[in-house]
Amino acid sequence: xxxxxxxxxxxxxxxxxxxxxxxxxxxxxxxxxxxxxxxxxxxxxxxxxxxxxxxxxxxxxxxxxxxxxxxxxxxxxxxxxxxxxxxxxxxxxxxxxxxxxxxxxxxxxxxxxxxxxxxxxxxxxxxxxxxxxxxxxxxxxxxxxxxxxxxxxxxxxxxxxxxxxxxxxxxxxxxxxxxxxxxxxxxxxxxxxxxxxxxxxxxxxxxxxxxxxxxxxxxxxxxxxxxxxxxxxxxxxxxxxxxxxxxxxxxxxxxxxxxxxxxxxxxxxxxxxxxxxxxxxxxxxxxxxxxxxxxxxxxxxxxxxxxxxxxxxxxxxxxxxxxxxxxxxxxxxxxxxxxxxxxxxxxxxxxxxxxxxxxxxxxxxxxxxxxxxxxxxxxxxxxxxxxxxxxxxxxxxxxxxxxxxxxxxxxxxxxxxxxxxxxxxxxxxxxxxxxxxxxxxxxxxxxxxxxxxxxxxxxxxxxxxxxxxxxxxxxxxxxxxxxxxxxxxxxxxxxxxxxxxxxxxxxxxxxxxxxxxxxxxxxx
Amino acid sequence: xxxxxxxxxxxxxxxxxxxxxxxxxxxxxxxxxxxxxxxxxxxxxxxxxxxxxxxxxxxxxxxxxxxxxxxxxxxxxxxxxxxxxxxxxxxxxxxxxxxxxxxxxxxxxxxxxxxxxxxxxxxxxxxxxxxxxxxxxxxxxxxxxxxxxxxxxxxxxxxxxxxxxxxxxxxxxxxxxxxxxxxxxxxxxxxxxxxxxxxxxxxxxxxxxxxxxxxxxxxxxxxxxxxxxxxxxxxxxxxxxxxxxxxxxxxxxxxxxxxxxxxxxxxxxxxxxxxxxxxxxxxxxxxxxxxxxxxxxxxxxxx
Numbered sequence: 148x149x150x151x152x153x154x155x156x157x158x159x160x161x162x163x164x165x166x167x168x169x170x171x172x173x174x175x176x177x178x179x180x181x182x183x184x185x186x187x188x189x190x191x192x193x194x195x196x197x198x199x200x201x202x203x204x205x206x207x208x209x210x211x212x213x214x215x216x217x218x219x220x221x222x223x224x225x226x227x228x229x230x231x232x233x234x235x236x237x238x239x240x241x242x243x244x245x246x247x248x249x250x251x252x253x254x255x256x257x258x259x260x261x262x263x264x265x266x267x268x269x270x271x272x273x274x275x276x277x278x279x280x281x282x283x284x285x286x287x288x289x290x291x292x293x294x295x296x297x298x299x300x301x302x303x304x305x306x307x308x309x310x311x312x313x314x315x316x317x318x319x320x321x322x323x324x325x326x327x328x329x330x331x332x333x334x335x336x337x338x339x340x341x342x343x344x345x346x347x348x349x350x351x352x353x354x355x356x357x358x359x360x361x362x363x364x365x366x367x368x369x370x371x372x373x374x375x376x377x378x379x380x381x382x383x384x385x386x387x388x389x390x391x392x393x394x395x396x397x398x399x400x401x402x403x404x405x406x407x408x409x410x411x412x413x414x415x416x417x418x419x420x421x422x423x424x425x426x427x428x429x430x431x432x433x434x435x436x437x438x439x440x441x442x443x444x445x446x447x448x449x450x451x452x453x454x455x456x457x458x459x460x461x462x463x464x465x466x467x468x469x470x471x472x473x474x475x476x477x478x479x480x481x482x483x484x485x486x487x488x489x490x491x492x493x494x495x496x497x498x499x500x501x502x503x504x505x506x507x508x509x510x511x512x513x514x515x516x517x518x519x520x521x522x523x524x525x526x527x528x529x530x531x532x533x534x535x536x537x538x539x540x541x542x543x544x545x546x547x548x549x550x551x552x553x554x555x556x557x558x559x560x561x562x563x564x565x566x567x568x569x570x571x572x573x574x575x576x577x578x579x580x581x582x583x584x585x586x587x588x589x590x591x592x593x594x595x596x597x598x599x600x601x602x603x604x605x606x607x608x609x610x611x612x613x614x615x616x617x618x619x620x621x622x623x624x625x626x627x628x629x630x631x632x633x634x635x636x637x638x639x640x641x642x643x644x645x646x647x648x649x650x651x652x653x654x655x656x657x658x659x660x661x662x663x664x665x666x667x668x669x670x671x
Numbered sequence: 672x673x674x675x676x677x678x679x680x681x682x683x684x685x686x687x688x689x690x691x692x693x694x695x696x697x698x699x700x701x702x703x704x705x706x707x708x709x710x711x712x713x714x715x716x717x718x719x720x721x722x723x724x725x726x727x728x729x730x731x732x733x734x735x736x737x738x739x740x741x742x743x744x745x746x747x748x749x750x751x752x753x754x755x756x757x758x759x760x761x762x763x764x765x766x767x768x769x770x771x772x773x774x775x776x777x778x779x780x781x782x783x784x785x786x787x788x789x790x791x792x793x794x795x796x797x798x799x800x801x802x803x804x805x806x807x808x809x810x811x812x813x814x815x816x817x818x819x820x821x822x823x824x825x826x827x828x829x830x831x832x833x834x835x836x837x838x839x840x841x842x843x844x845x846x847x848x849x850x851x852x853x854x855x856x857x858x859x860x861x862x863x864x865x866x867x868x869x870x871x872x873x874x875x876x877x878x879x880x881x882x883x884x885x886x887x888x889x890x891x892x893x894x895x896x897x898x899x900x901x902x903x904x905x906x907x908x909x910x911x912x913x914x915x916x917x918x919x920x921x922x923x924x925x926x927x928x929x930x931x932x933x934x935x936x937x938x939x940x941x942x943x944x945x946x947x948x949x950x951x952x953x954x955x956x957x958x959x960x961x962x963x964x965x966x967x968x969x970x971x972x973x974x
Contacts, residue, residue, distance in 0.1 A: 268935075275935075277973060306973075311939035319971035324963060495715055496683050502713075503680040516892075520920050527959035535964050538944045611938045 148615040149270075150645045151191065152235070155226035159193070159242075160186040160214040170667035173640050175648045175656055178671030184649040187671070188284070188619060189214055194227040195267075196276040197249065198242045211242070221245060228254075231270050231614075236260075238267070272614045279616075281313040282608045285601060286621040304577060307607050308547055309539045317539050321532055328528040335521050346511050353504040356497050363494045370487045377480055410452045418445035546610070547571055553606035554599070560638045561598050561631050569599060594626040601635070605642075617645035624655065633658050640664045674804025674820065675707025675752065675779030682710055687721050695724030701740050703747045705730040707779040707804060711752035718751070730777065735765050745841070748798070749777035756784045763792040773841050776801045781819075790817060800839060800846045808832055815839075815848045824854045828892055828917050831858045856888045858917070865897040867926045871905055879912045893919045901925035901966055924953050925962045932965065941968050 151169045156162040161183055167176075178184045189210060201209040216223055223243035229236055235254040241247055249262040260266040306313045422445065426438045555568040558579070566581035577588045577599070588599065601623065608618065618639075624632050636659055639646050648655060648666075659666050678686065694702045704727070712718050712731070723729055728738045730749045738747045746769035750761065762778050776798045780786035785805060790812045793801060801817040807830045809821030820837040822830065835853035839846060863878055874895075882891060893916060895905070907919045929945055936942035944964055951957035 272935075309940070311943070312936070312941070314973050315940050315968055316971045316973050317940060320964070320967040323967040323971050327963070327967075492684070495717075496685070498715065499681045499683055499717075506680055516920055517918055523956055524959065527956050528963055530956060530960035531964035531967070534947055534960060535940075535944060535967075538947050539940055542940060542943055 148231075149617060150230045151227065151617050151647070152230055153226075153228040154187070154190060154194075155228070156187075156190055157224045157226065158216040158219060158222045159190050159225050161217055162186060162190070163216065163219075167669055169645070169647065169669075171645055173636070173646045173648060173659070173664065173666040175650060175659075175666050175668045176671060177650055177653075177656065177668060180651055182651075182671040184621065184651070184671065186214060188621060188649065190225060191227070191619070192276065192279070192284075193242065194225060194238060194240060195271065196279070197240070200244070236270065238262075272612070274612065274614070274616065275314065277314045278312060282604050282611070283616050284619045284621065285604055285623050304550075304571060304603055307550065307603070307611075308571060309543050311542055311546055311611060317535070321535060324528050324532045324535070328525060328532070331521055331525045331528065335518070335525065338518050338521065342511070346508065349504055349508055349511065353501060353508070356501045356504065360494060360497045360501065363490050363497065367487060367490050367494070370483050370490070374480065374483055374487070410449055415449070418448070421445075549610050550603070550606050553609055554602040557602035557605055557638065558598065561602065561634050562595075563630065563634055566595075569602065592626075594628065594631070597623070597626050598631065598635075615644055617647060619647045619649065621649045622651060624650075625652075629654070629658065633662055636664055637662065640666075672747070672775065672777050672802040673702065673704035674749075674777050674802050675705050676709045676804060677704060677707075678710040679826070680709060681713060682717060684717050684721070687717050691721070691723055691727060694727045697726060700726060701743060702727045703730065703738055703740075703749070703775075703777055704728070705749045705777055705779060706751035706753075708752050708755050708757075708785050711754055735761060737769050739769055739771055744772040745775060746771040746773070747775045747777055749779075752779065757786055758784050760787050760789075760792075762786055762788040763796075765793075765796050767797055774798045775841075777804075778802070779804045781805060793817065799841055800848065802837070802839075807834075809834065809837070809850055811848075815846050818848050818850075825856075825858045828858050828890065831860050833857060856886075856890060858890050858892065859885055860892050860894070861885070862894050862896050865895050865899045865923045867898050867900050869899065870903050871909075874905055875910050875912065878910050878916075882913060882915065887913050887915065889915065891916045895919070895921045895923045897923055898926035899923040901927055901962070901969075922954075924958070925966065927962060927965055929961075929965075941965065944968070 150171060153169065154165075154167040156165040156167070158164075167187075176184060176187065193210070193214070198211050198214075200206055200211045206212060221243050224239070224241045226240070227238045229238070234256070237252045237254050238249070239251075240249045249267075251260040251262050251267055252258070253260060306315065306317075310317050418441075422438055422441050425441050426434050428434075429437055551568070551570055555570075558566050558569050562581070566579040566586075568580040569577060570580060570585075571577045579586045579588070579591065579595075579599070588596070591599075605618075608616070620639075624635065627635065632654065636655065650656075656666075656668070658664075677690065682690075706712050706716075706718055706729075710716075710718070712733075718729065718731065721729075728740070728747075729751075730736055730738060730747070731751055733750055733753045735748055735750050738749075739745070740747065746767075748765060748767075757780070762776070762780075765776070767774060774797065776793065776796070778786070778788070778793070778801060781788060781803060782805070794813060794817065800815075801812075803812070803817065803819040806819045807822040807826060808819070809832075810819045812818065818837050818839075820835075822834055823836060825831070825834050833850070833852050833854070834857060835851050837848050838851045839848035861881060863874070863881060865874060869877070878893060882889075885891075893910070899905070905921055905923075907921060910916060910919055933942050933945045936945070945961065948957055948961040951961055
């Protein structure tokens with residue numbers, strides 16, 4: 148249990164040398180507008196959590212500037228006496244830029260403690276400024292329309308339901324992890340692509356070598372054919388005598404035809420003679436028909452001869468050879484044989500080169516350390532997302548129950564039993580249950596919304612913090628009717644906490660008086 | 672003695688000519704070599720037909736055979752690989768059949784798939800020296816008697832340490848073998864201890880200094896160890912001052928004070944998340960996930 152005992156405002160905003168003693172239970176701080184209630188609250192925050200100056204342009208309107216003393220700027224300081232864990236502590240701070248410091252002394256055993264080394268954080272048990280502002284300090288909901296009010300309340304509840312802390316932003320954390328995972332995925336892809344590129348360049352090299360091999364094969368084949376041809380010719384030369392007989396066997400016209408003529412002149416003369424004879428000798432109706440037929444046949448024969456001549460004059464083995472060794476018209480057979488051997492050697496060399504490249508390709512498939520590292524990081528990120536979601540869903544199950552129960556108790560007291568329960572479903576949609584009806588949060592009045600907000604905060608404070616901290620209520624009850632205000636004040640008085648009630652109205656005091664609720668009072 | 676794998680793959684004819692020219696130019700040296708599992712004698716291998724210079728002798732047999740170097744009164748035993756793998760323990764079954772004064776075994780392999788042998792079994796065969804190849808890292812199995820020379824130069828980034836050759840002398844008083852460093856550079860796996868207060872530039876400077884200490888000519892594979900500031904992200908692509916870093920892996924652990932974080936967040940998501948990982952080992956994926964999750968939660972904190 149923590150209690151604030153005494154505020155010693157040395158120079159802070161409009162206050163200087165102002166001493167305020169604070170008591171247990173309900174402590175009403177009454178002040179008219181602009182009497183310094185907000186300054187008082189800012190002072191408590193600054194004492195507990197320090198007052199950091201924002202940098203740059205933000206510094207013009209930050210809390211530091213706002214409460215910089217009105218006179219004597221260089222003296223910006225205060226003290227706070229408080230009790231924690233049964234011991235009495237004294238905290239002194241200087242806020243101004245030149246002599247900024249903080250000192251903490253345990254008055255009970257006289258021990259000098261260190262704020263810098265986290266002794267104060269330890270006393271506060273991890274309570275941070277944002278979570279303090281989100282639970283223990285209850286102002287009014289600052290939202291113009293009740294629809295937005297509802298959504299602000301819902302946001303507030305959501306962060307507690309899914310994370311148990313309003314500072315933790317689960318959705319953003321998961322987005323953060325997923326973004327990082329995406330970046331790692333990109334890296335992995337890049338690495339694989341690079342590998343693929345390397346692979347492709349080896350493949351390309353191999354394909355060039357493969358093409359060379361086939362080119363060499365073609366050349367070898369050509370030389371082989373030419374050599375076979377020559378061998379055949381040589382054999383022919385040796386058997387020239389025997390060949391005489393074969394000449395006879397050959398067609399008469401082929402034998403007679405001069406070498407350079409495609410068609411022998413006698414053949415043409417013969418064909419013409421047959422045409423003339425056919426026309427002259429045959430009887431009249433038949434002769435013209437037969438003449439046309441014979442003329443056509445003759446034409447086809449000549450056409451064919453011409454075509455054959457063209458073909459054999461085309462791409463012969465010789466011509467390829469001429470390409471290979473263009474200078475000499477007739478290459479010596481020895482040279483051809485030498486060429487063939489040389490090409491066969493070259494082919495073997497290329498083949499080995501090709502096989503080596505294939506072997507290199509097979510070895511390419513191993514993945515490097517860097518890749519494994521990235522893969523692992525990816526797994527870790529994936530696992531982090533999953534565990535975070537699981538943790539949150541477990542918490543939600545657990546917390547939703549607890550928070551609902553606690554908040555329901557408070558709501559029931561405040562509304563004198565009109566609403567019995569506050570329920571939040573899985574989508575964190577909140578409703579009130581009362582008089583046998585389920586009332587959606589959006590349908591209740593601003594006053595009731597404020598009461599739900601209050602109930603939730605008090606429930607959170609009770610469930611999530613081991614330490615019982617003081618609660619500060621800052622004009623919280625403007626929308627409460629008298630009956631509910633009475634019940635709320637009663638509940639607070641019975642809660643055992645130190646409650647600091649900042650108010651600009653006399654309502655609270657009247658109600659406390661009328662109902663015999665014990666309280667202390669300070670007028671600003 | 673070239674104990675196999677003179678080439679990493681099948682040698683081309685022009686490569687053999689190069690190497691033969693070099694070996695042939697040695698005027699007072701006899702060279703004996705055999706094929707290893709990488710340059711094994713394939714069907715179309717040039718080893719089968721290549722004619723070496725007169726001082727270069729290749730053991731072509733796939734069974735243990737012997738080459739006698741008469742002027743040195745030395746017999747060299749060995750064999751060549753005809754396939755990539757060969758798991759019979761052929762080196763353990765050698766019968767000596769020469770009349771030389773000195774005997775050397777030129778052996779390649781020694782692991783399970785490449786002519787495995789027990790050193791005792793080979794030692795008792797009666798060789799004066801066993802010249803071993805296959806394993807890239809130089810190492811002595813028996814001092815002055817049985818030594819892996821290792822690769823002359825390191826051939827990949829995991830081939831760390833010194834490289835060179837073994838210089839041996841064999842005479843009446845026995846055999847002496849010593850390692851002679853010859854590689855122009857080595858691969859070094861370097862661990863850099865990162866500290867919590869170290870940012871990127873400081874790390875780069877530290878790596879620079881460490882590399883200068885160990886030699887700028889060497890090639891480095893760097894692993895970052897230790898704890899780093901969780902908010903610092905090292906840009907690993909800009910650490911290579913001298914252009915001799917072949918890889919850099921960040922194994923650092925973000926220095927989250929989990930105990931403190933847990934104490935401060937006992938009942939919220941972060942605390943439950945930390946608890947969920949219990950006591951994950953710092954080098955596990957779980958631990959990495961823990962760090963990533965906590966980092967994400969801290970980075971996205973409201974207020």
